[in-house]
Amino acid sequence: MFDMECPFCSPQIEKRVIYENSLARLILTQDAINPGQALVLSKRHIATLYELNENEFNAMYLLAKRVADIFINTFSYDGVNLLLNSGVAAGQTIPHAHIHIVPRILGDVPIAREWLNPLLQRKEYNPTHTELMHYSKIFKNELEKS
Ligand SMILES: [Zn+2]
Structure with missing residues (x-):
């Protein structure tokens, strides 16, 4: 369902999509703690985890795993968090x-809840347009290989 109020359904999101399949999309986040930080979105407008069907859930997590593998294998990061916050309480x-x-990166941010704070994320890292383009190109190339 198209939702004008939803930033992930707005026409502007199309320009940020760097990879997509029939059920999920990949964009880079604008508030990141480390370069390349990304989001996988359900292609359909669905508010929460609970409303995703199994195919959508699988497609989203498989895409997230592939991106996580790129962080480890191509960019040599120390680790990856996959986080799905479902509901305001979460x-x-x-x-x-x-x-x-x-x-x-080992020791980058002490605990997970701190990097959810947008102010902290902006303090830690502000991606330049060149960096965003660089990561977009690499993700696109890596994801289209298989
Ligand atoms: Zn939406």
Whole structure:
């Protein structure tokens, strides 16, 4: 369902999509703690995890795993967080199901809840347009290989 109020359904999101399949999309996040931090979105407007069907859930997590593998194998990050906040109580701020794929460097941020703070994310890392293009190109190339 198209939802004008939803930032992940707005026409502007199309320009940020760097990869998609029939059920899920990949974008880079604008508030990141490390370069390349990304989001997998359900292609359909669905507010929460609970409303995803199994095919959508599988497609989203398989895409998230592939991106996580790229962080480890191509960018040599130390670790990756996959995080799906479902519901306001769980910290969900945008009511469209999405998975955060957070590349981690040993000791970068002490605990997971701190990097959910947008102010902290902006303090830690502000991607330049060139960096966003660089990561977009690499993700696209890696994901289209298989
Ligand atoms: Zn939406």
